[in-house]
Amino acid sequence: MAIAKPSADNSNPDKEVALYAETDRIHPRKVKGTFRTLKWWSMVLFLAFYHLAPFIRWDRGPGAPAQAILADIGGRRIYLFALEIWPQEIYYLTGLLFFAAVALFMMSAVAGRVWCGFMCFQTVYTDLFVAVERWIIGDRSARIHLDRKPWSADKFAKKTAVNLLWALIGASSGIGFTLFFGDAFQTLTEIFTGEAGGAIYGTIAVVGGCCYLLAGYGREQVCIYACPYSRFQSAMFDEHSLIISYEAWRGEPRAPARKGQSFEGRGHCIDCRFCIQVCPTGIDIREGNQLACIGCGLCIDACNGIMDRYGLPRGLISYDSTVNIAAHERGEKGSFKLIRPRTLVYTAILTLVGALMVVSLAKRTTLEVSILHERSPLYVQLGNGTLRNGYTYKVLNMIREDHSFTLGVDGIAGATVQVVGAEGEGLDVPGDSVGTFRVYVTAPESATKGKTTPLYFILTDKRDGHVLRSSALFAGPEAP
């Protein structure tokens, strides 16, 4: 695509410049150091959790799933260890997600893009896929060389091996995903014996395919162009947030150097470009903070290695705050400031949401009702002059024992209740299920207050006498 655009010097305003430029494939170079080690550990923990968590067992009694973390689509339930979330309680999940989002904001305000650099699945799988390439083809120069070479048997064999291993990793990520949605042991057996349903194989294909394409071919493009979080993440930073920065005051003027030479009157950057070669997004951090920097710290490892080799102090590229970098320039030490308005606000939100969730979980009942008033008609006038309203009355029995209840009404003098199909029998609700009943309430018109009269349903457990009182409205004609 090309478009007429004035050139910078205005000498040729009709010159066409391309708005689309093909990017070169980035082949990060191997590096050793603290951040690289942290990234390996982060990858191991992530993959261990992802692939082993579905196999953790949790005893919920007979007849209940024994998987600690399970999204039971068929049973319309989410299990998180002792917590069991019903569709009616989806607000717990909303609370958990909100808490996680604010925790992520807090993490960014304190430690910059630490999520992107170390914990995001895109980073983890890209790292793993690059490790596979390095293992089969070799380090950066070997991979660049192979890419530039014309197709040969050797190139074909290596590329095929890399892609097969990527596909295998992709498939394992797809399989790992499905294990969170059914009994892990049973699902795994069914997958490998060909007995799993089409939905499971379809999910493996979609998740595995995305993993293969995004980590194998999308890579840094996903972080730079597709990830919405990278776009607004900088809004959570302030001058005390830790970010990856090149200390230009110390590095410039840069110039190549020989070992043992004096650095008097020049900068410490020897312009070796090692920091660029190890960067998974291929940027030059010496040009300043950039959206493409995922905060992985590999350029720090690279540069520290160079500084060690030349007997110079480490930290030319540092993981520090803007305030501290300015302090270093003035010859001061700098310090880390954790308590500041931004972190206090995030802490307050986290505490509030956390407390609300703990309180609501502590007060969580195992019995709930939902009442839906029939709309058409709102009421019926019977032959004897009384009014009748219809309701759909649902009882959520959230424990695994069958329960039997009696239902009564209160609030309107002379009102009576009738459960359709269970006259005089009470309401029987099997364990771990929702009982749905059609209920009629009849009341003398003289006891009602026109269009709506408050009414209370009284549900009493026949076994222990536990009472649940729920409010509703009784509809009638407008008072004359």
Ligand code: SF4
């Ligand atoms: S690794 Fe360090 S010395 Fe080498 S170019 Fe980067 S900043 Fe300069």
Ligand code: SF4
């Ligand atoms: S500039 Fe450094 S921290 Fe940023 S992505 Fe590249 S290597 Fe990672």
